[in-house]
Amino acid sequence: MSRRHRFALDRANPSAKSAFLRARKAEVQYARQLRKVARHIGDLVMGLFDAAAPASAGIVERALRRYAPTIEAWAGSVGGRMVADVAARDRKAWMAVSREMGAAIHREIENAPTGAILRERLKEQVSLITSLPTEAADRVHQLTVEGLSNGTRASEIAAEIMRSGEVSAARANLIARTEVSRTATAFTEVRAQSIGSDGYIWRTADDTDVRDSHRGMAGKFVPWKSPPTLDGMTGHAGQFPNCRCYPEPVIPDV
Numbered sequence: 001m002s003r004r005h006r007f008a009l010d011r012a013n014p015s016a017k018s019a020f021l022r023a024r025k026a027e028v029q030y031a032r033q034l035r036k037v038a039r040h041i042g043d044l045v046m047g048l049f050d051a052a053a054p055a056s057a058g059i060v061e062r063a064l065r066r067y068a069p070t071i072e073a074w075a076g077s078v079g080g081r082m083v084a085d086v087a088a089r090d091r092k093a094w095m096a097v098s099r100e101m102g103a104a105i106h107r108e109i110e111n112a113p114t115g116a117i118l119r120e121r122l123k124e125q126v127s128l129i130t131s132l133p134t135e136a137a138d139r140v141h142q143l144t145v146e147g148l149s150n151g152t153r154a155s156e157i158a159a160e161i162m163r164s165g166e167v168s169a170a171r172a173n174l175i176a177r178t179e180v181s182r183t184a185t186a187f188t189e190v191r192a193q194s195i196g197s198d199g200y201i202w203r204t205a206d207d208t209d210v211r212d213s214h215r216g217m218a219g220k221f222v223p224w225k226s227p228p229t230l231d232g233m234t235g236h237a238g239q240f241p242n243c244r245c246y247p248e249p250v251i252p253d254v
Contacts, residue, residue: 030179034173035169035173038165041133041164041165044060044063044064045060045140048063049158057143057144057161068132074129075126078125083118083121083183114187116190117186133168135168143161144157174241178242181238181243185246188246198250199223200221202222202245205244213230213231214240221250222237
């Protein structure tokens with residue numbers, strides 16, 4: 001049976017803190033850009049909604065739906081920068097590790113099929129960013145329907161509609177944290193598999209915020225082809241909403 005090595009990339013060495021800070025910086029920058037959309041959503045609602053005129057909720061909803069397609073090009077640019085940043089960070093980490101494994105492995109890692117991941121992750125970012133105004137429109141519609149059907153006081157419905165920008169900002173922050181992590185895991189997976197890795201060791205952030213189901217995965221070997229199902233969702237370390245876990249690839253000797 002061949003020996004196997006574990007490679008935690010840039011998290012398993014003295015520069016781990018700086019690696020964490022770089023990942024955190026990517027998340028913060030991405031969230032800052034996405035919150036611009038949330039602020040505009042809030043501005044649209046504040047400018048168009050009139051609590052004294054219930055019909056104005058329909059005007060707000062239509063304006064939000066028209067807003068979504070106008071930001072597609074911008075979303076592509078912002079999402080592309082995030083994906084490129086994470087890809088470059090992952091490549092740098094792998095190149096450092098590959099020096100321990102020889103020139104042949106270095107070339108294999110360098111030639112890993114990351115193009116498909118780039119395109120897939122970018123497409124997903126555009127979809128998520130443009131979903132911010134459409135989700136806000138859906139929320140306004142749902143609040144209006146619920147108010148009519150269950151007799152909720154108009155003032156309560158109005159207050160919730162006016163919170164649209166705040167709700168969208170929270171959603172933007174969640175997207176940023178989740179997508180930076182998901183993108184990092186996707187690049188790690190494709191590069192690890194390109195040199196024969198069949199799985200990884202699940203690592204957590206190892207603090208009190210780690211959810212119980214993820215804490216239970218800590219230190220376990222997970223095959224790339226068999227992602228676990230936790231809390232009703234299936235994915236690898238770092239691919240769940242708000243997840244700060246990460247995969248430590250297990251690489252066979254060559």
